[in-house]
Amino acid sequence: MLIALFPGDGIGPEIVAQATRVLDALAIDGLTYEDGLVGGAAYKAVGHPLPPETLEIARRADAILFGAVGDPDCDSLDRHLRPEQAILGLRKELGLFSNLRPAKVFPELADESALRPEVASAIDLLIVRETNGDVYFGEKGFRTTADGLREGYDVMSYNEAEVRRIAIAGFEAARARRGKLCSVDKANVLETSQLWRDVVIAVSADYPDVALSHMYVDNAAMQLVRNPGQFDVIVTGNLFGDILSDQASMCVGSIGMLASATLNGGGQGLYEPIHGSAPDIAGTGKANPLATILSAAMMLRYSLNLPEQADRIETAVAKALADGARSPDLGGTMSTVEMGDAVLAVL
Amino acid sequence: MLIALFPGDGIGPEIVAQATRVLDALAIDGLTYEDGLVGGAAYKAVGHPLPPETLEIARRADAILFGAVGDPDCDSLDRHLRPEQAILGLRKELGLFSNLRPAKVFPELADESALRPEVASAIDLLIVRETNGDVYFGEKGFRTTADGLREGYDVMSYNEAEVRRIAIAGFEAARARRGKLCSVDKANVLETSQLWRDVVIAVSADYPDVALSHMYVDNAAMQLVRNPGQFDVIVTGNLFGDILSDQASMCVGSIGMLASATLNGGGQGLYEPIHGSAPDIAGTGKANPLATILSAAMMLRYSLNLPEQADRIETAVAKALADGARSPDLGGTMSTVEMGDAVLAVL
Numbered sequence: 001m002l003i004a005l006f007p008g009d010g011i012g013p014e015i016v017a018q019a020t021r022v023l024d025a026l027a028i029d030g031l032t033y034e035d036g037l038v039g040g041a042a043y044k045a046v047g048h049p050l051p052p053e054t055l056e057i058a059r060r061a062d063a064i065l066f067g068a069v070g071d072p073d074c075d076s077l078d079r080h081l082r083p084e085q086a087i088l089g090l091r092k093e094l095g096l097f098s099n100l101r102p103a104k105v106f107p108e109l110a111d112e113s114a115l116r117p118e119v120a121s122a123i124d125l126l127i128v129r130e131t132n133g134d135v136y137f138g139e140k141g142f143r144t145t146a147d148g149l150r151e152g153y154d155v156m157s158y159n160e161a162e163v164r165r166i167a168i169a170g171f172e173a174a175r176a177r178r179g180k181l182c183s184v185d186k187a188n189v190l191e192t193s194q195l196w197r198d199v200v201i202a203v204s205a206d207y208p209d210v211a212l213s214h215m216y217v218d219n220a221a222m223q224l225v226r227n228p229g230q231f232d233v234i235v236t237g238n239l240f241g242d243i244l245s246d247q248a249s250m251c252v253g254s255i256g257m258l259a260s261a262t263l264n265g266g267g268q269g270l271y272e273p274i275h276g277s278a279p280d281i282a283g284t285g286k287a288n289p290l291a292t293i294l295s296a297a298m299m300l301r302y303s304l305n306l307p308e309q310a311d312r313i314e315t316a317v318a319k320a321l322a323d324g325a326r327s328p329d330l331g332g333t334m335s336t337v338e339m340g341d342a343v344l345a346v347l
Numbered sequence: 348m349l350i351a352l353f354p355g356d357g358i359g360p361e362i363v364a365q366a367t368r369v370l371d372a373l374a375i376d377g378l379t380y381e382d383g384l385v386g387g388a389a390y391k392a393v394g395h396p397l398p399p400e401t402l403e404i405a406r407r408a409d410a411i412l413f414g415a416v417g418d419p420d421c422d423s424l425d426r427h428l429r430p431e432q433a434i435l436g437l438r439k440e441l442g443l444f445s446n447l448r449p450a451k452v453f454p455e456l457a458d459e460s461a462l463r464p465e466v467a468s469a470i471d472l473l474i475v476r477e478t479n480g481d482v483y484f485g486e487k488g489f490r491t492t493a494d495g496l497r498e499g500y501d502v503m504s505y506n507e508a509e510v511r512r513i514a515i516a517g518f519e520a521a522r523a524r525r526g527k528l529c530s531v532d533k534a535n536v537l538e539t540s541q542l543w544r545d546v547v548i549a550v551s552a553d554y555p556d557v558a559l560s561h562m563y564v565d566n567a568a569m570q571l572v573r574n575p576g577q578f579d580v581i582v583t584g585n586l587f588g589d590i591l592s593d594q595a596s597m598c599v600g601s602i603g604m605l606a607s608a609t610l611n612g613g614g615q616g617l618y619e620p621i622h623g624s625a626p627d628i629a630g631t632g633k634a635n636p637l638a639t640i641l642s643a644a645m646m647l648r649y650s651l652n653l654p655e656q657a658d659r660i661e662t663a664v665a666k667a668l669a670d671g672a673r674s675p676d677l678g679g680t681m682s683t684v685e686m687g688d689a690v691l692a693v694l
């Protein structure tokens with residue numbers, strides 16, 4: 001089983017290193033790694049954020065363990081050369097359309113949330129975010145209006161096949177959890193959302209056991225603060241999912257804890273923490289590697305079919321937290337390596 | 348001075364009635380009202396959510412006091428007949444592009460927020476949301492893809508003139524407050540945002556006294572939970588502003604408290620609570636009228652140039668809360684009329 005390791009920029013290499021230490025400790029038979037350059041690191045080395053060699057490794061791999069991309073040095077490059085194109089390109093080229101972002105409070109961390117502990121501790125939700133379409137991948141550019149003004153534009157769209165497959169992912173996830181699916185859109189304004197809603201309703205006929213509701217995105221952003229415990233699975237488009245999942249991560253306490261998986265139709269997946277490259281703390285040893293370690297656990301579960309090993313990692317992380325392991329984002333002083341050590345000590 | 352009264356749907360008539368009671372109590376010389384039909388109520392009466400007579404009243408008025416629109420009976424109508432078109436149409440037809448949404452915690456209500464009291468009590472921010480452009484008003488519809496699939500689409504765009512005028516509104520507001528402006532966009536993905544950011548930076552040259560920062564919308568949604576006290580003024584587009592302002596409202600405690608003003612270039616304004624028509628509680632007397640009463644105060648300040656009268660209302664609301672006035676959304680049992688009574692008693 002081949003794992004592509006794409007550490008990327010900023011804190012990426014530091015956190016991925018801790019995840020591979022944890023994977024190594026499990027001594028899984030036949031696991032091999034191949035490294036690839038992505039993001040600003042790739043641009044600086046070979047002139048492109050997603051070089052062909054990297055894409056080729058990704059295509060061959062069973063799973064991709066991804067750190068983070070984003071580098072302030074690259075902010076004024078042409079859009080197609082910016083670090084973010086690595087993650088957008090991998091999602092698109094490999095058809096990774098189903099981005100799963102679970103948010104659950106570790107009891108030890110309920111006090112870290114900006115939410116009241118009784119509100120935060122009720123959070124146990126999964127955001128299923130579409131990542132192959134929407135305004136991310138439509139036609140975009142600059143043009144001149146009839147009055148001679150410069151205008152930026154981006155076309156938002158979803159077709160019925162794109163919505164159907166992510167709706168199915170949402171219903172399946174809800175069926176495997178508490179049986180509640182909330183579809184988030186802005187159908188009172190957007191035709192893209194109207195099509196989204198129509199298709200989700202059509203798919204729901206195949207899932208009579210799942211309770212489907214619909215919520216406008218503005219209301220969802222509000223409800224995620226007011227009463228996040230009401231949600232089981234949220235299914236939504238690329239842009240709304242980007243916003244709501246970051247918001248949910250903070251409700252949980254720290255974005256340094258949240259893992260994600262992005263799957264295609266063939267079981268291949270990309271696994272990454274939902275936080276970014278945090279250039280401000282890169283190299284200082286302050287990054288929390290737990291989101292990446294938990295992403296590796298998701299990888300074992302979803303792409304490598306090793307659920308017991310995934311459980312082992314997740315249990316070890318919970319135990320390390322219970323034993324007091326705390327990086328700065330969790331109010332502690334432990335370094336990236338010490339956080340890795342704490343998980344390894346339990347394993 | 349002519350005020351257009353557009354109560355609309357659901358709880359709209361109940362809350363607007365309390366706001367006019369409060370205005371009447373101020374006995375302002377020369378204030379006249381004219382009623383107009385909007386939303387589902389207008390559709391049911393005359394077949395259109397924004398009838399020409401209503402638009403004509405709006406054009407003549409110095410200010411519009413608006414309740415709320417939205418009616419589940421109308422959800423399957425053609426988009427151009429749905430209640431929401433009333434508010435979208437008024438914003439567009441009257442050029443009401445600058446939507447001001449202040450969020451500040453009344454000390455008495457800090458305990459109502461889902462956020463920890465120490466996080467919630469630090470909130471004192473203003474969201475300046477553009478309301479004439481973005482994906483709300485671009486070309487939209489359904490089309491068929493090359494593969495014969497049904498597709499919904501909406502074009503997002505901003506031109507430089509649209510961004511310039513809302514950026515100026517943002518900088519002016521920041522200058523009149525604590526001198527900090529945070530522009531929220533998604534420039535790492537959207538060309539619309541790239542143009543937005545370029546223009547905001549260009550305008551900033553005229554405001555050396557305002558500290559400008561930029562934040563991606565996903566990060567902003569996270570920061571509004573983590574540490575909302577860091578924000579003074581946020582300026583953003585129509586869609587992101589819709590999401591972030593609802594989120595901020597809940598950080599404050601209840602969406603039943605938040606007022607808004609939407610201004611055009613000529614001092615004309617539309618004033619409305621940011622909550623919706625709440626059809627589930629319409630007619631039960633459970634609606635909190637304070638957001639509408641506070642919207643009337645904003646109207647006196649921004650469109651009628653009566654700042655002392657605006658202060659009187661705002662002080663009366665604060666006093667009523669300090670005296671224990673609480674509607675159900677604030678954890679109490681007082682009815683809509685009793686909440687109005689409580690404010691009037693102070694005045």
Ligand SMILES: CC(C)[C@H](C(=O)O)[C@@H](O)C(=O)O
Pocket residue numbers: 084087088242535536565
């Ligand atoms: C880096 C950026 C393009 C990306 C996105 O918006 O999808 C990130 O925010 C994420 O959520 O994975």
Ligand SMILES: CC(C)[C@H](C(=O)O)[C@@H](O)C(=O)O
Pocket residue numbers: 188189218431434435589
């Ligand atoms: C009713 C709806 C069209 C509207 C909007 O999205 O602008 C509302 O949510 C608001 O924020 O005023």
